[in-house]
Amino acid sequence: MDFNITEEQQMILDMVKKMVQQKVLPRAAQIDREGVYPEDMFQLLREQGLIGMAIPKEYGGSGSGVLSFCLVLEEIAKVCYNTAYILVMTFVPASCLLEAGNETQKEFYLNRLASGKYRGAFAVTEPNAGSDIGAIRTKAVKVNNSYILNGRKCFITNSTVADFIICFAKTDPDAGRSGLSAFIVDKNTPGLSIGKIEDKMGGKGVPSAEIILEDCHVPEENLLGKENGGFKIALRSFNRSRPVIGARAVGLAQGALDFAVGYTKQREAFGRPISKFQGLQFMIADMAMQIEAARQLVYKAAWLVDQGKTDLKTAGIIAMAKCFSTDVAMKVAIDAAQLLGAYGYVKDYPLERYIRDAKSMQIVEGTNQIQRVIIANSVIG
Known part of the structure; x- marks a missing residue:
């Protein structure tokens, strides 16, 4: 296995590092504080050609692959969870379209996602259906050439700015998860509305909101994949997106460690920098080990997705990557704040923001308890 970064990947990373320091870092705290969608960051990512990175060239993207996207x-x-979140929220609906879209759907929506003309969202979660997507109550009834959708979705990230939303609904209510279907619902579709916008603990720059579907007429050509095939679409889309969540977690953890180490080098106690104290060195060593282990697991998961692997063992490794990296992000963020002492607890420093942002990643794209179920199933068979 080759662990070297390619010349193309290094060129992209050099550009991104410069962009991050000059444009993203100065905005990070403000985005969190104001809780307003950072349109300037979206446009920056668009101008730099990063929005469509993981979308194939034939649909307007750069076709760089999931691993390069994770880098x-x-x-x-490392500096801004919210700006990274914008990229994730292009990738997730794109994954659904790549997984199940017909050629007409891919040509229309993927090209618009890749160019930044469109933004998308992914709507599975409901008040009574989170990890158990078979419990979804939103219904879709076929009438003539349309499906009529009725139901409510909650915690749908990016929904307030999305041009289309991929919604999952029951076309066969008595069939459990085997009766699920997926639909592309354009934002101007009559019967679609945005409800309560959540006041979140973290990820404040990318809104999550309730979606209300009331006699929402969706044309039959907006059915994604086959009728009653939505469960497989959701699972395969999750498998594609979980390494991406893991990469964001690794970045957050590394950013927290970098900031904390910098602080320990300049903060003095008992006549010397606190970085010289063995007790703190052990904490730093543990954090570095955990981050590097998470990084390698995420990179392997991303590589497997790029290779088109979809078997049970691969699903287990992908779940490991998402679960381990996000648990590491949470632990490292807390330990990094501890290294700052009281300064780690105040908003003048970024560590309390890292803690708040890290928590959501243990929940989204399948809670880490669900990831452990997937891992166990892949091991036991």
Whole structure:
């Protein structure tokens, strides 16, 4: 296995590192504080050609692959969770379209996602259906040449700015998860509205909101994949996106460690920098080990996705990457704040923001408890 970064990847990373320091870092705290979607960051990512990185060239993207996309996400997430989140929210709906879209759907929506003309969202979660997507209650009834959708979705990230939303609904309510279908719902579709916008603990720059579907007429050509095939679409899309969540977690953890180490080098106690004290050195060593282990697991998972692997063992490794990296991000963020003492607890320093942002990644794209179920199933068979 080759662990070297390619020349093309290094060129992209050099550009991204410069962009992050000059443009993203100065905005990170303000985005969190104001809780407003950072349109300037979206436009920056668009101008730099990063929005469509993981979308194939035939659909307007650069076709760089999931691993290269993860490298970029990691770099951005070191300083700004929200800006990295914008890229994730292009990748997730694109994954659904790549997984199940017909040629007409791919040509229309992927080209618009890649160019930044369109933004998308992914709507699975409901008040009574999170990890158990078979419990979804939103219904889709076929009438003539349309499906009529009725139901409510919650915690749908990017929904307030999305041009289309991929919604999952029951076309056969009595069939459990086997009765799920996926639909592309354009934002101007009659019957679609945005409800409560959540006041979140973290990830404040990228809104999450309730979606209300009331006699929402979706044309039959907007069915994604086959009727009653939505469960497989969701699972395969999750497998594609989980390494991306992992990369964001690795970046956040590395950013937290970098900031904390810098602080320990300049903060003095008992006549010397606190970085010289063995007790703190052990904490730093543990954090560095955990981050590097998470990084390699995420890179392997991303590589497997790029290779088109979809078997049970691969699903287990992808779940390991998402679960381990996000648990590491949470632990490292807390330990990094501890290294700063009281300064780690105040908003003048970024560590409390890293803690708040890290928490969501243990929940999204399948909670880490669900990831452990997937891992166990892949091991037991």
